[in-house]
Amino acid sequence: MITLEGISKSYDLGSVxxxxxxxxxxxxxxxEFITVMGPSGSGKSTLLHILGIxxxxxxxxxxxxxHDLMTLSDKELSRIRNQHFGFVFxxxxxxxxxxxxxxxxxxxxxxxxxxxxxxxxxxxxxxxxGLEHRLYHYPNMLSGGxxxxxxxxxxxxxxxxxxxxxxxxxxxxSDKGEEILQILDGLxxxxxxxxxxxxxxxxxxxxxxxxxLRDGVVESDTGRAA
Amino acid sequence: MRPIDRLLVSIRHIRGRLVESILxxxxxxxxxxxxxxxAAFIRSYDEQTEYLLSHPAYRELIVEAVGNETxxxxxAVEYDPDTTSEASLGYDDIQVALENTSLVTYGYLADREQLxxxxxxxxxxxxxGMAAAGGVALGDSSxxxxxxxxxxxxxxxxxxxxxxxxxxxxxxxxxxxGAARGDGAGSGGSDNPFAAIRKQMEDAAxxxxxxxxxxxxxxFQVDDDVLTELPLESFPGRRVSAEFFEAYGxxxxxxxxxxxxxxxxxxxxxxxxxxxxxxxxxxxxxxxxRIRLNLQTYTVIGVLSPTTLTDTETDASYNDVAYVPNAxxxxxxxxxxMRFHRPxxxxxxxxxxxxxxxxxxxxxxxxxxxxxxxxxVRITAPLEELQTEREKLSRILxxxxxxxxxxxxxxxxxxxxxxxxxxxxxxxxIGITRALGATRREIARQFLNESAFMSLTGxxxxxxxxxxxxxxxxxxxxxxxxxxxLVNWPFLLVGALxxxxxxxxxxxxxxxxxxxxxxxxxxxxx
Ligand SMILES: Nc1ncnc2c1ncn2[C@@H]1O[C@H](COP(=O)(O)OP(=O)(O)OP(=O)(O)O)[C@@H](O)[C@H]1O
Ligand SMILES: [Mg+2]
Numbered sequence: 001m002i003t004l005e006g007i008s009k010s011y012d013l014g015s016v017x018x019x020x021x022x023x024x025x026x027x028x029x030x031x032e033f034i035t036v037m038g039p040s041g042s043g044k045s046t047l048l049h050i051l052g053i054x055x056x057x058x059x060x061x062x063x064x065x066x067h068d069l070m071t072l073s074d075k076e077l078s079r080i081r082n083q084h085f086g087f088v089f090x091x092x093x094x095x096x097x098x099x100x101x102x103x104x105x106x107x108x109x110x111x112x113x114x115x116x117x118x119x120x121x122x123x124x125x126x127x128x129x130g131l132e133h134r135l136y137h138y139p140n141m142l143s144g145g146x147x148x149x150x151x152x153x154x155x156x157x158x159x160x161x162x163x164x165x166x167x168x169x170x171x172x173x174s175d176k177g178e179e180i181l182q183i184l185d186g187l188x189x190x191x192x193x194x195x196x197x198x199x200x201x202x203x204x205x206x207x208x209x210x211x212x213l214r215d216g217v218v219e220s221d222t223g224r225a226a
Numbered sequence: 227m228r229p230i231d232r233l234l235v236s237i238r239h240i241r242g243r244l245v246e247s248i249l250x251x252x253x254x255x256x257x258x259x260x261x262x263x264x265a266a267f268i269r270s271y272d273e274q275t276e277y278l279l280s281h282p283a284y285r286e287l288i289v290e291a292v293g294n295e296t297x298x299x300x301x302a303v304e305y306d307p308d309t310t311s312e313a314s315l316g317y318d319d320i321q322v323a324l325e326n327t328s329l330v331t332y333g334y335l336a337d338r339e340q341l342x343x344x345x346x347x348x349x350x351x352x353x354x355g356m357a358a359a360g361g362v363a364l365g366d367s368s369x370x371x372x373x374x375x376x377x378x379x380x381x382x383x384x385x386x387x388x389x390x391x392x393x394x395x396x397x398x399x400x401x402x403x404g405a406a407r408g409d410g411a412g413s414g415g416s417d418n419p420f421a422a423i424r425k426q427m428e429d430a431a432x433x434x435x436x437x438x439x440x441x442x443x444x445x446f447q448v449d450d451d452v453l454t455e456l457p458l459e460s461f462p463g464r465r466v467s468a469e470f471f472e473a474y475g476x477x478x479x480x481x482x483x484x485x486x487x488x489x490x491x492x493x494x495x496x497x498x499x500x501x502x503x504x505x506x507x508x509x510x511x512x513x514x515x516r517i518r519l520n521l522q523t524y525t526v527i528g529v530l531s532p533t534t535l536t537d538t539e540t541d542a543s544y545n546d547v548a549y550v551p552n553a554x555x556x557x558x559x560x561x562x563x564m565r566f567h568r569p570x571x572x573x574x575x576x577x578x579x580x581x582x583x584x585x586x587x588x589x590x591x592x593x594x595x596x597x598x599x600x601x602x603v604r605i606t607a608p609l610e611e612l613q614t615e616r617e618k619l620s621r622i623l624x625x626x627x628x629x630x631x632x633x634x635x636x637x638x639x640x641x642x643x644x645x646x647x648x649x650x651x652x653x654x655x656i657g658i659t660r661a662l663g664a665t666r667r668e669i670a671r672q673f674l675n676e677s678a679f680m681s682l683t684g685x686x687x688x689x690x691x692x693x694x695x696x697x698x699x700x701x702x703x704x705x706x707x708x709x710x711x712l713v714n715w716p717f718l719l720v721g722a723l724x725x726x727x728x729x730x731x732x733x734x735x736x737x738x739x740x741x742x743x744x745x746x747x748x749x750x751x752x
Contacts, residue, residue, distance in 0.1 A: 045750070054661055055746035075665050082663020089749070093658045097242045109231045110663040154662070 001161070001193060002028040002051065007060035008216075009046055020046040021057070022216040028195065030161070033188045034223070035204045036197045038213035044197045045166055047213065051195060052085050052164045053077050082110050086155030090167040092147040094139040100126060100150045101135045107157035125153040129183060145176035152183055163187060165196040169203065181206060227668055236676040243648065247680060250641050254684025255691065257634030258725040262689060263696040264630045265721025266714040267703075268623055273714075275616055282474045283538045284609040285580050287330070287587055289323075289573040289594065291315050292604050315573050315603070317467060317489070317552070322597070323575065327589040332473040332576040334466060335552040338539070341463035341519040343456050448558070453517045456506050462542050463519070465552040471497075473576045474535060476544065481513045481528035489551040496524035501545035503529040521557045524550060538608070583607050622703060634725050637684070638732040645677045645736035649743075656740055657748025670741030677733025685726035692718050 007024040010017050020043045028034060028051075036044050049055040050062070053069060062069045064084075069077065094103050104122040113121065126135055129149040139147055148168060155163060163184065169177030181203060188194050188208075196207065204210050209223035240247045278284055320333035430437045448454060464470070468486045471477070484495045496517070503512045503526075512526045535544040577586045587605050594603040649656075656669055664672075693713050 046746075049746040049749070052661065054657070054749065055744075075667070078660070078663050078665040078668075081661060085661075087658075087661040089658075093654070093749070095655060095658070097238050106659065107662045109227050109235075110659075110668070112228065114228060114231075158663075 035207035086160035088165040253637035255687035257637035258688025260630035262721030266717040269717040334469040660745035673737035
């Protein structure tokens with residue numbers, strides 16, 4: 001589904017240049033559950049952002065199915081993010097001015113879905129993550145686990161093919177983290193590809209494949225070995 | 227994203243920062259109201275200037291005898307043309323002046339005078355009051371022969387009977403020629419009623435008693451068909467010569483204007499403005515009616531067609547004015563018809579094209595100089611005064627407009643700052659919306675929508691209050707000029723729209739900044 005070749009990314013801090021990624025090659029197949037591990041600063045988040053085309057690499061190619069993403073416009077890339085990708089973050093990143101229901105509606109608004117269809121869809125997504133009793137709660141009235149479930153519902157709004165999760169359980173106690181992982185597992189069983197960054201060795205083994213980064217390069221990849 | 231969704235999201239964000247938003251909206255409203263009302267005001271002012279420049283009164287040259295103004299405060303009864311004035315100007319001078327000049331097209335008399343159905347002093351004169359009233363009333367009417375009309379309810383166009391001895395140029399109508407068309411009655415009473423009153427007053431003074439009171443009604447009798455009561459007690463009048471109608475483009479709708487023969491033969495006739503005729507004679511039976519005004523009896527001979535002209539000094543519509551011949555007053559006093567002359571004092575000339583005013587002034591100056599000696603008459607052009615006044619006011623208006631624009635500018639900068647602050651505060655949120663599928667363009671639009679919503683709210687509030695600001699400006703700025711009265715709605719709208727667009731521009735930069743934010747960086751930010 002995705003092919004990365006020679007992806008590098010460096011940040012220019014004036015006097016020093018920080019190379020976050022140094023020539024990453026990575027192929028992701030449909031239906032995989034990839035965990036990305038590695039020490040802090042090894043480039044996991046940077047890789048995830050590049051996968052989610054929130055960031056663009058300095059060098060290398062990114063192919064999604066048959067498209068070379070480097071050649072697409074902002075509008076086309078935004079549409080891909082909206083329709084095919086779902087993001088889940090460590091710090092939930094809900095919109096505090098909007099309640100759970102409205103948060104879930106945002107990707108649907110960008111997709112141009114309107115009226116009752118949009119409301120039905122948002123409601124069923126929240127039901128799907130077990131929050132039918134928290135529809136009109138604002139983020140600050142929700143627990144961390146509930147917030148992350150709203151975030152997942154929002155990520156799923158347009159039936160994505162790829163979920164990109166950056167330490168989704170990092171801010172949660174282990175039992176709540178387990179709930180989140182159950183949801184992601186379930187999605188993966190339904191055919192959604194998942195890429196999840198984690199620091200937790202136990203969780204790292206839950207995927208079908210584990211990619212380890214160190215200093216911006218792939219240190220090991222169980223998928224390749226297997 | 228659909229516009230309605232964008233708007234709803236905007237409103238939620240604005241609600242999230244309500245106090246700042248309200249302050250910015252109010253500041254914008256103030257700026258918009260100031261700019262809109264100034265725009266409308268300046269437009270009205272320009273229109274008024276244009277109107278005034280096209281007004282016949284500003285193609286006029288006013289000729290007054292130097293010396294006349296020296297005794298203006300003294301009662302006219304003491305007026306003696308032989309000793310107090312170098313030049314004694316009269317109707318005849320107009321004809322001669324017109325013959326001797328080439329650029330001057332019209333010459334006429336047109337003095338203002340309030341006309342009233344009432345008797346002086348509400349019908350009663352005490353002996354003491356008579357002398358006083360005579361002096362005061364006359365002082366008033368002669369203080370400014372050009373303006374003429376005082377605000378007092380009653381003003382006498384001639385020395386009232388309270389002044390003794392009777393004016394030297396008073397003649398008995400019985401001896402004079404040309405019996406008045408308006409009054410053919412009672413002449414020839416040989417005993418002069420003045421003499422009797424005077425005798426009584428002198429007797430009382432000699433005896434050290436209070437002077438007796440006289441009821442004026444007994445002296446001012448009118449024929450049965452003469453109206454002494456009208457729906458209006460008092461209204462503005464102009465004592466004119468026939469050319470006035472032509473120079474001001476006034477035409478009769480009914481009856482006829484009076485001619486200079488009427489003037490010369492002392493016919494007491496009156497021509498009414500259209501609205502005045504309707505007000506005085508709602509039944510439309512004005513023509514031929516005889517009415518008593520300022521103790522004289524006038525016959526209505528004409529009603530004018532409506533005109534858009536207004537008096538440049540009093541702002542009264544010429545439709546509300548009555549026109550009478552600028553001739554001797556004829557009063558039936560105690561059965562004697564008496565004529566009272568008042569020196570014309572002010573001659574008016576007019577040119578076709580106000581560009582010729584300077585040359586025409588020189589011509590008139592030369593003519594009157596040759597006639598009466600250099601410096602005997604003073605010639606003034608109302609246009610010149612108008613231009614000086616307007617120039618001064620235009621400068622004030624530019625300053626106020628500048629301040630209004632500065633107000634709007636400051637309000638817009640506040641909007642700019644607020645929006646920029648919001649972009650910075652919502653950096654992370656912008657990153658997330660990018661992750662959810664918003665394009666850069668969509669994000670810029672969202673912010674522009676928010677600022678536009680505030681600008682628009684401010685503009686609507688500003689437009690709503692701008693008529694009041696307009697009135698405020700009007701009363702503050704136009705105290706000394708005949709007022710710009712109407713609120714100019716089209717320009718109020720245009721001004722508000724312009725101010726709104728101006729304020730809108732200040733939301734563009736923050737919105738573009740929002741669109742430029744790097745998504746990955748934004749998501750990492752706190
Ligand atoms: N915007 C940036 N400017 C400068 N340096 C950056 C920027 N973003 C990331 N980096 C640097 O790039 C490197 C990789 O960062 P990244 O966030 O991908 O690491 P990570 O593996 O996700 O770490 P962690 O486990 O702590 O989240 C780090 O050294 C980081 O300091
Ligand atoms: Mg990270």
